[in-house]
Amino acid sequence: MTQLHVERLDRSRAQLLVVDIQERLLPQITDHESLVTQAERMIRAAAALELPITVSEQYPKGLGPTVPAIRAAADGADRAEKLTFSFCADAACRQRITGVARPQVLLVGIETHVCVLQTALDLLEMQMTPYVLADAVGSRRPVDHNTALDLLRQAGAVVTTVESAIFRLVHAAGTDLFKRILPIVR
Numbered sequence: 001m002t003q004l005h006v007e008r009l010d011r012s013r014a015q016l017l018v019v020d021i022q023e024r025l026l027p028q029i030t031d032h033e034s035l036v037t038q039a040e041r042m043i044r045a046a047a048a049l050e051l052p053i054t055v056s057e058q059y060p061k062g063l064g065p066t067v068p069a070i071r072a073a074a075d076g077a078d079r080a081e082k083l084t085f086s087f088c089a090d091a092a093c094r095q096r097i098t099g100v101a102r103p104q105v106l107l108v109g110i111e112t113h114v115c116v117l118q119t120a121l122d123l124l125e126m127q128m129t130p131y132v133l134a135d136a137v138g139s140r141r142p143v144d145h146n147t148a149l150d151l152l153r154q155a156g157a158v159v160t161t162v163e164s165a166i167f168r169l170v171h172a173a174g175t176d177l178f179k180r181i182l183p184i185v186r
Contacts, residue, residue: 006158007104007129009168015102016046017087018055018074019109019116019137023064029110029138030145036069038136038162039108041184043073045166048180052100053077056087058115085115088122103128106165108136113148120157130157133165 021039026032046053055066055074060081065071082090088097097105105123107116107130116137120130132152139145153159160168163185170181 009104009131009165011049011051011169013102014049014104014106014131014169015052015054015097015100016042016106016108017097017119018043018053018066018070018077019087019107019119020056020058020063020111021067021070021109022057022060023067025058025063025110026067028140030140030142032138035108035110035136035138036067038133040069040073042106042108042133042136042162042165043070043077045162045169045181045184046106048184049169049177051106051169052102054096055079056093056109056115057081058085059083086118086122087115088119088126094126097123097128098126104131105129106131106133108133108162110137111139111144112137113139113144117148117152120152121155124156131165132157132159133162134159135161 053074055077080093080096082093084090088094105128109116120132123130134149149159170178
């Protein structure tokens with residue numbers, strides 16, 4: 001068995017992309033309440049860690065706006081509308097993600113097997129590192145979600161969880177940063 005090298009998450013090299021957590025699609029997603037809770041945790045942590053945050057919306061005319069809980073958590077974050085499934089397939093969106101010069105991209109959102117998957121695969125092609133937060137991404141059907149996570153692992157994306165990513169970004173207890181993050185992970 002070959003060993004995968006996973007680079008250390010680094011606050012100065014990381015950004016968060018919130019993918020299409022929108023009003024008309026979210027209720028159809030398996031365990032969507034938990035997904036929103038975990039995505040909110042990651043957004044709050046990203047803000048505390050001073051990571052750039054981008055919120056995407058897939059065809060908002062049809063799928064509605066980002067759900068209120070995510071909009072509130074990501075208040076002040078950059079927003080981008082798209083028609084392509086991959087965030088990176090839209091030229092303006094792609095520029096947004098590359099323009100911050102942070103190659104580690106934490107991904108939360110829906111659907112795992114469509115927009116999250118295609119975005120992560122494009123990030124890999126762009127020589128960036130997608131960190132797919134498994135407990136903050138979802139699909140309508142569990143088989144689609146699980147199959148996409150398997151494919152992402154095989155392709156070289158890092159599949160982890162919100163809490164693991166947060167602690168990897170903080171690095172140590174007993175610091176002021178840790179104290180700011182502690183209420184989020186409790």
